[in-house]
Amino acid sequence: MASTAPAVLAGERTLDRGHKRVVFASSLGTVFEWYDFYLYGSLSVIISRQFFSGVNETTAFIFALLAFAAGFFVRPFGALIFGRLGDLIGRKYTFLVTIVIMGLSTALVGMLPSYAQIGVAAPIILISLRLLQGLALGGEYGGAATYVAEHAPDGKRGLYTSWIQTTATLGLFLSLLVILGCRVAVGEEFDVWGWRIPFLLSIVLLAISVYIRLQLQESPAFLEIKAQGKLSKAPLTEAFGEWGNLKIVILALFGATAGQAVVWYGGQFYALFFLEKILQVEAMAANLIIAAALLIGTPFFVVFGALSDKIGRKKIIMAGCILAAITYFPVFKGLTVFANPDLARAVETAPVTVVSAE
Numbered sequence: 001m002a003s004t005a006p007a008v009l010a011g012e013r014t015l016d017r018g019h020k021r022v023v024f025a026s027s028l029g030t031v032f033e034w035y036d037f038y039l040y041g042s043l044s045v046i047i048s049r050q051f052f053s054g055v056n057e058t059t060a061f062i063f064a065l066l067a068f069a070a071g072f073f074v075r076p077f078g079a080l081i082f083g084r085l086g087d088l089i090g091r092k093y094t095f096l097v098t099i100v101i102m103g104l105s106t107a108l109v110g111m112l113p114s115y116a117q118i119g120v121a122a123p124i125i126l127i128s129l130r131l132l133q134g135l136a137l138g139g140e141y142g143g144a145a146t147y148v149a150e151h152a153p154d155g156k157r158g159l160y161t162s163w164i165q166t167t168a169t170l171g172l173f174l175s176l177l178v179i180l181g182c183r184v185a186v187g188e189e190f191d192v193w194g195w196r197i198p199f200l201l202s203i204v205l206l207a208i209s210v211y212i213r214l215q216l217q218e219s220p221a222f223l224e225i226k227a228q229g230k231l232s233k234a235p236l237t238e239a240f241g242e243w244g245n246l247k248i249v250i251l252a253l254f255g256a257t258a259g260q261a262v263v264w265y266g267g268q269f270y271a272l273f274f275l276e277k278i279l280q281v282e283a284m285a286a287n288l289i290i291a292a293a294l295l296i297g298t299p300f301f302v303v304f305g306a307l308s309d310k311i312g313r314k315k316i317i318m319a320g321c322i323l324a325a326i327t328y329f330p331v332f333k334g335l336t337v338f339a340n341p342d343l344a345r346a347v348e349t350a351p352v353t354v355v356s357a358e
């Protein structure tokens with residue numbers, strides 16, 4: 001395998017069967033990981049009642065959201081840990097480790113006794129499982145993008161990796177569909193015990209993901225570097241200990257990734273919370289609205305990924321952030337007007353004014 005890697009890299013690579021398998025397997029496994037990660041957020045209202053019932057309803061929901069945020073807090077550490085591991089042993093085996101951690105953590109949430117059964121141990125274990133999910137996703141998402149990028153032909157990297165970008169949206173979409181299906185199947189019992197079913201289904205998704213990932217070969221770029229003895233012995237030191245590299249990391253984090261995160265989570269995940277919790281839209285209706293929006297918007301990841309290969313990444317990123325900055329306030333105002341007209345009128349006629357005391 002190592003001897004053929006340079007030839008693969010040097011040749012004119014097209015979207016052949018092997019490349020399609022790489023993109024499909026990497027994307028599908030990452031979709032399942034996002035599914036696992038977002039189940040918690042999609043069911044945060046129910047989880048707050050199950051695991052934080054020792055306090056009042058509002059405080060319980062805040063604690064549930066903080067536990068959800070804990071998974072995001074540790075994602076950068078997951079990227080560092082599993083990124084380092086990927087540079088040492090390769091992308092394929094790192095994939096397997098992250099997906100097993102994510103799948104098992106999610107399934108355990110579905111088996112976890114509630115606060116009423118084991119007391120304060122329930123939220124402590126829940127938060128621990130969320131931390132494991134965050135670590136796993138931190139390693140999975142960047143690793144999948146790297147793996148696909150290392151297989152991409154020249155001039156097609158944006159198109160190839162755009163499929164990885166769809167996985168977060170598709171994972172949320174899949175979680176909403178499964179939740180809707182379970183709500184219809186078990187009815188009112190969903191809030192009692194049926195909410196556990198989507199978490200337990202992750203065992204099936206884990207088995208599928210592991211099988212698919214085992215069929216993959218290691219990245220040709222990684223094999224070539226390894227064969228030439230050029231693997232970094234201190235990748236973290238080189239990435240963060242040298243100003244030239246650290247400057248790129250900081251620019252990418254705060255100049256690109258942070259803005260895109262606000263756009264994504266504001267437009268998709270917070271929109272679900274806004275409809276259900278703020279505007280008091282019925283849970284099933286809110287899920288259907290967001291699912292429909294995701295279905296419409298997801299293909300544009302690939303469209304703009306391909307366009308970035310032609311006109312550059314910076315223009316696409318800037319255009320998306322500017323468009324979000326212009327449209328988000330009127331869009332959320334429109335949601336309020338159409339979803340809860342009474343609230344919209346109350347805001348217009350009796351606005352809340354905050355005055356600071358000197």
